[in-house]
Amino acid sequence: MYDSMTVVDTDELMELKKQAEEINKRIAELTAPKNIAYRCKVKPYGLPYFLDNDARNPVVFTDRHYDTDAWAHFLALGKMIHAENGVFKTRGMSWRRVPFYVDELGGNVPKKVSDLTQEEVRISAEMLEKMISIYNEYMVRMHTCVTLDCEGILTEVPVQHPESGTEI
Incomplete structure (x- = not known):
């Protein structure tokens, strides 16, 4: 009965488990969706x-109804930081005998998020969170009230602060 079983010592077993964990981690990394939007909180x-589009409710900001145009610009910035560095070639001399360099390959920006590595997606999401927080801070600062028009009667309604719920 023991002849058909393979004997493996504990050191070898631990090494095999470690290799299996590394392989599973690599598989998860390669199959994980590359999506910056899900990583940005x-x-x-x-x-x-107006909350629920009802003038009786308070006026609010929410990231549930986020600005898709602004998001498209932020996403473009998230891809731009991963542009390839240029390769500069000498193209003659200036009149002062200083070499003149031309960038031949610089500026190649990834077209799709799927062209980025997981690490690049993580870095982009981290950068975008900081940038969007600053953007949101200034949006709140600039939009303190809205104007409500009820049959020609204009009323200014204050906007509630997103975190505290108090009027701005």
């Missing part, structure tokens, strides 16, 4: 609006 605020 913060989205750019759109303009303030």
